Amino acid sequence: MDNFRKKFIEEATEHIQDLEQALLELEHSPTNKPLIERVFRAMHSLKGSGAMFGFEKVSEFTHHLETIYDLVRNDEMAINAELLNLTLKSVDHLSLLLNEENEPPETLLEKHTSLLSQIEEYISANKESSVIQFEAKDKKKSEKQLQTYFILFQPYEDIMKNGTNPLFLIDELHTLGTCIATPIYYKIPQPEEFDPDKCYTSWQIYLATDVDINSITDVFIFVEDECVLEVNQIHESNLLENQEFINSINEIQKNQKELTVTEIKDIVTGLSQPEEKEQIKTNGEEKVVTVAVKEQTISSIRVSSDKLDQLMNLVSEMVTTQARLSLYAEQDGRPELLNIAENVQKLSRQLRDNAFSIVLIPIENMLTRFQRLVRDLSKDLKKDVVFEAEGTDTELDKTIIENLTDPLMHILRNSLDHGIELPDIRSKMGKPRQGKILLKAFYSGANVIIQVFDDGAGIDTSFIRTKAITKGLISPDAQLSKREILDLVFIPGFSTASKVTDVSGRGVGMDVVKRKIADIRGEVELESEVGIGTTLTIKLPLTLSIIDGLLVKIDEIHYVIPLSVIDKIYAVEHRKLMKSFNNMTILDGEQVPFFYLRSEFSLPESTAEYEEIIVVRYEDKSVGIAVDTVVGEYQAVLKPLGKHYKKQEIISGATILGDGTIALVLDTNKAIKQFANQTLIKEEVQ
Amino acid sequence: MAKTILIVDDSESIREVVSFTLEHEGYNVLVAVDGKDALKFLDGQKIDLIITDLHMPVLDGIGLIKEVRALPDYLRIPILFLTTESQAAKKMEAKEAGATGWIIKPFVPAKLIEAINKVLR
Numbered sequence: 054m055d056n057f058r059k060k061f062i063e064e065a066t067e068h069i070q071d072l073e074q075a076l077l078e079l080e081h082s083p084t085n086k087p088l089i090e091r092v093f094r095a096m097h098s099l100k101g102s103g104a105m106f107g108f109e110k111v112s113e114f115t116h117h118l119e120t121i122y123d124l125v126r127n128d129e130m131a132i133n134a135e136l137l138n139l140t141l142k143s144v145d146h147l148s149l150l151l152n153e154e155n156e157p158p159e160t161l162l163e164k165h166t167s168l169l170s171q172i173e174e175y176i177s178a179n180k181e182s183s184v185i186q187f188e189a190k191d192k193k194k195s196e197k198q199l200q201t202y203f204i205l206f207q208p209y210e211d212i213m214k215n216g217t218n219p220l221f222l223i224d225e226l227h228t229l230g231t232c233i234a235t236p237i238y239y240k241i242p243q244p245e246e247f248d249p250d251k252c253y254t255s256w257q258i259y260l261a262t263d264v265d266i267n268s269i270t271d272v273f274i275f276v277e278d279e280c281v282l283e284v285n286q287i288h289e290s291n292l293l294e295n296q297e298f299i300n301s302i303n304e305i306q307k308n309q310k311e312l313t314v315t316e317i318k319d320i321v322t323g324l325s326q327p328e329e330k331e332q333i334k335t336n337g338e339e340k341v342v343t344v345a346v347k348e349q350t351i352s353s354i355r356v357s358s359d360k361l362d363q364l365m366n367l368v369s370e371m372v373t374t375q376a377r378l379s380l381y382a383e384q385d386g387r388p389e390l391l392n393i394a395e396n397v398q399k400l401s402r403q404l405r406d407n408a409f410s411i412v413l414i415p416i417e418n419m420l421t422r423f424q425r426l427v428r429d430l431s432k433d434l435k436k437d438v439v440f441e442a443e444g445t446d447t448e449l450d451k452t453i454i455e456n457l458t459d460p461l462m463h464i465l466r467n468s469l470d471h472g473i474e475l476p477d478i479r480s481k482m483g484k485p486r487q488g489k490i491l492l493k494a495f496y497s498g499a500n501v502i503i504q505v506f507d508d509g510a511g512i513d514t515s516f517i518r519t520k521a522i523t524k525g526l527i528s529p530d531a532q533l534s535k536r537e538i539l540d541l542v543f544i545p546g547f548s549t550a551s552k553v554t555d556v557s558g559r560g561v562g563m564d565v566v567k568r569k570i571a572d573i574r575g576e577v578e579l580e581s582e583v584g585i586g587t588t589l590t591i592k593l594p595l596t597l598s599i600i601d602g603l604l605v606k607i608d609e610i611h612y613v614i615p616l617s618v619i620d621k622i623y624a625v626e627h628r629k630l631m632k633s634f635n636n637m638t639i640l641d642g643e644q645v646p647f648f649y650l651r652s653e654f655s656l657p658e659s660t661a662e663y664e665e666i667i668v669v670r671y672e673d674k675s676v677g678i679a680v681d682t683v684v685g686e687y688q689a690v691l692k693p694l695g696k697h698y699k700k701q702e703i704i705s706g707a708t709i710l711g712d713g714t715i716a717l718v719l720d721t722n723k724a725i726k727q728f729a730n731q732t733l734i735k736e737e738v739q
Numbered sequence: 740m741a742k743t744i745l746i747v748d749d750s751e752s753i754r755e756v757v758s759f760t761l762e763h764e765g766y767n768v769l770v771a772v773d774g775k776d777a778l779k780f781l782d783g784q785k786i787d788l789i790i791t792d793l794h795m796p797v798l799d800g801i802g803l804i805k806e807v808r809a810l811p812d813y814l815r816i817p818i819l820f821l822t823t824e825s826q827a828a829k830k831m832e833a834k835e836a837g838a839t840g841w842i843i844k845p846f847v848p849a850k851l852i853e854a855i856n857k858v859l860r
Contacts, residue, residue: 057752057756060755098750101844102750102752104844105845112845214837215817215818215837215838216816216837216839216858221856221860224856224860225856225857275840275841278831278834355751
């Protein structure tokens with residue numbers, strides 16, 4: 054059952070997301086029928102399956118919400134801001150409830166009760182007599198003695214039309230206790246008039262059982278409108294053990310005589326004391342909710358992310374093994390083997406691309422949360438802000454998306470809090486009263502760029518500069534470009550809010566945003582024009598687990614440098630490198646600072662005549678890295694280093710080469726930063 | 740020969756919990772995600788029972804029941820529908836369309852088997 058619960062939670066989470074999305078849209082078009090249907094349907098599904106998988110609270114809760122939206126659907130109640138606020142709050146509560154594996158904690162229960170009463174109040178305030186009680190069905194089985202019932206079951210002729218087989222019902226009665234069923238078949242017509250699709254038989258049944266009369270009528274629940282059914286208790290003991298009684302009914306039934314209850318009772322009286330009779334009627338039922346046809350079609354299947362991770366892992370392993378095969382085939386040299394190796398290489402590449410595309414999900418998935426944030430927060434801040442998104446079908450690795458949501462939320466909070474001005478100020482400045490935040494996503498090579506624009510106040514660089522100086526982050530005479538000044542906001546301990554609000558000044562600064570994005574190998578950049586707005590650009594890799602890299606060798610160790618940062622490679626004489634002044638060399642007529650990796654890694658100088666310098670981008674500069682030799686392009690399947698290597702930042706992972714040896718993946722950005730600091734320290738010491 | 744039951748529901752969790760229960764009981768189980776999808780199975784192959792949800796995209800339960808009852812091969816096949824609460828009118832509508840019986844959600848496996856036993860042996 055746990056598995057099903059998990060699946061239910063997944064499904065319910067989707068319903069809740071859909072619900073939230075629909076509610077937000079409903080805010081703009083409160084009379085949109087399909088939207089109301091969508092809301093209703095999501096609630097209906099949550100309620101239905103909720104109870105089934107043990108989420109009674111969820112079910113109970115949605116039931117009340119459903120009641121409201123049923124009224125809305127039937128035009129008996131209108132959507133308004135109050136209702137939407139209440140519903141959205143309830144939806145949040147629902148997701149909290151879903152996350153509670155066990156009995157929800159006290160605080161949640163309190164909230165539950167208070168929200169429930171709010172909803173109930175809302176219903177009764179807006180519509181009398183519309184509260185449908187949520188009934189908990191618990192049939193109490195009272196312990197009873199064996200009783201004898203007489204059951205008359207006369208199906209209508211058409212009973213078999215709907216696929217009912219009356220014999221199964223008789224069979225079912227047999228499972229309830231001791232049962233004697235006598236068919237009455239005198240109504241069966243002559244063969245020429247006989248219609249095999251019709252039922253001509255009725256039954257007289259004696260049943261001795263300990264179940265109550267409801268359980269007996271329950272047997273016939275599907276056919277209650279398709280037959281005459283009478284269930285009468287005839288005695289408070291098991292008459293079917295009474296030989297005298299059996300004999301007398303057998304005698305009567307030989308003649309196919311239909312007995313009435315009274316006649317039976319007379320027989321019973323002849324045996325012992327009669328019992329009062331009980332007539333069963335079928336109950337009338339309640340209000341109906343018709344549910345419209347869902348408009349979405351199912352074009353995808355759900356796979357657990359564990360399985361996907363497993364797939365990715367297997368694909369990575371295969372890519373590694375394939376590299377090994379290629380290497381072996383090359384050494385072996387047999388043309389057939391080379392052929393096969395080449396094919397395997399082609400296939401595994403396709404497989405890899407395919408597997409990667411599977412774990413890519415569109416950024417659309419994050420948007421509802423953002424819309425909600427902008428909506429709620431702008432209201433709190435008394436600002437008027439519209440949130441728009443472009444390129445929502447841009448896809449990213451799911452791990453990246455998961456790790457991106459929080460930083461983006463923070464960025465949006467910042468834009469709302471510090472960026473967009475109050476409506477009055479905006480109109481004074483000649484801007485439209487309504488501010489705008491635009492989230493734009495697009496592909497750029499092997500990267501995805503996500504930009505957040507706002508047309509707010511922008512960032513005042515002189516203010517940042519002053520602040521950085523007072524905080525001691527830069528020296529007062531530092532010469533900084535505009536870009537460098539803006540980058541100061543990403544330094545730990547820098548917060549632009551002059552007063553701490555509960556919105557964005559929560560101690561989580563832009564430095565955390567930057568770090569979190571860096572964790573998924575992304576880069577952040579800030580641009581801003583005072584009075585016009587701010588643009589924050591995030592550059593992300595498409596995937597995290599495989600990188601295209603350049604395989605290089607230093608001493609006997611292989612390193613991989615991500616191709617994405619490499620500009621150009623130069624062969625340079627060893628002599629020249631050693632003679633260079635201040636770690637600068639001239640490449641293509643330009644001065645380029647470089648680091649000699651052998652000395653950075655405390656290895657002896659190379660004895661080779663030529664070495665190679667790889668020019669990589671570091672921030673907006675070019676920096677060279679000198680290595681022994683470049684081996685070639687290499688697709689590296691990233692494997693994490695053990696925890697003992699957590700403290701260093703230069704090596705971001707390792708990969709297994711075709712021959713089984715290990716290559717280390719160099720994070721050039723961090724490496725250069727660290728080398729530069731070391732050089733500075735050295736210089737200061739000297 | 741094991742009986743074959745076709746389950747029609749757009750909710751994966753319901754499909755799974757029903758098919759798990761039924762497979763455990765020794766039935767062959769076929770699954771469809773909506774009425775239209777279900778009709779694909781009704782191509783003359785032996786199906787002994789259909790269990791369908793009522794609210795589904797594309798073709799809902801009532802629509803499916805009507806379609807099934809129009810197929811000569813499946814005129815008398817028992818059809819159970821899943822319904823969330825005891826809604827008389829919906830039940831009537833489904834019964835008039837030709838449903839044999841219903842199963843009220845939420846249900847425990849025993850209830851499911853009980854309902855099936857009413858229409859299938």
